[in-house]
Amino acid sequence: MHSVQTKNRQFTPVQAGAPLNWRMPPFVHLKNAEPYKREEGESMRINIGYFTSTGNTLWLALKAQEIMEQQGHAVKLYEIINDQNAFVEDECDLTGFFYPVWGSNPPDPMVEFRQNMPEGNGKKIFLIGNCCALYGDTGFHWKKIMDKKGYDVFYTNHFIMPTNFNLPFEPENYWKRVPLEAERNKILSKAEKKIPNVCADILKGKKNLDGTGPIARLEGALQRETYWIGSGYKSHFSINKERCIDCGLCYRMCPSENISINVNGDKVFGNKCMLCVKCYNLCPVNAVLICEKSIDDKKYRRYKGPSSEIKPVEYRK
């Protein structure tokens, strides 16, 4: 059994091939196409796996896809839970992962995916994280794990995006406040300016590793070790019945299928929450609460995502 970096996590890692928590089928094989040896002007098949809670990661991945396709490459995006079969089966020249930083780790489904990846045989990988402030050594730490499996992680980089981690805790909503529209747009436009350069470097096969300095390494280690502290909030989810309009979105979009609907039609939280805060942020009427005080949604703002064009990923009907 592999060990994890964090303690007290709801989801413990599993051995390769064992049944997975996320409805993921046992890992089959990440098909290895020819190693990355692109001639000048030759196009590549690039497969990108992503996980997003409130849409920032998908927004970035879609922008990158567009830019890379404009350069003549074939780029496919795979949602790490829904499209896992296709992601592991489809051959490509280059694999990328787009992910939000969760306490200097990728989100739990990606940690699990990573653990179950087979030998890499030199396959080229790039890792693009995004966070609201601190990414520590997330990419570099991931690279070290992948290197041991024989992958060649040649590129890691991060974007700063608006926060979605707005637990109802003062000061500053525990972490950072969800930005208002003008501030959100400023953050997004900064990210948008950075994307073409990041894509150009990846396509050139340029090496880039971020989070390698001693401060980033320390920050990463500390965040991974203390990340479990937030897990207390997992048991404080509830739904305000007066607000709820019974749209069922929270039930459909929860990545761990932690929300069920009982015989009375009430939404009930189970014990599989991974604190992605997606239901809390994206409920259209802010009926999902974390602790009673979050009923004050002016004080405890919800993050509705980077654009209304990015719809929440759904996992069941």
Ligand SMILES: Cc1cc2nc3c(=O)[nH]c(=O)nc-3n(C[C@H](O)[C@H](O)[C@H](O)COP(=O)(O)O)c2cc1C
């Ligand atoms: C569980 C959780 C943990 C997070 N941890 C961090 C963190 O360690 N550092 C950081 O800067 N942002 C952190 N964030 C903020 C997100 O990384 C950031 O808002 C990201 O852009 C969200 O992407 P998404 O909309 O694709 O889910 C965290 C968010 C969540 C939900």
Ligand code: SF4
């Ligand atoms: S998303 Fe919100 S409104 Fe819709 S069912 Fe869930 S709690 Fe109710």
Ligand code: SF4
């Ligand atoms: S219950 Fe809400 S916060 Fe927990 S995993 Fe499901 S969507 Fe995410």
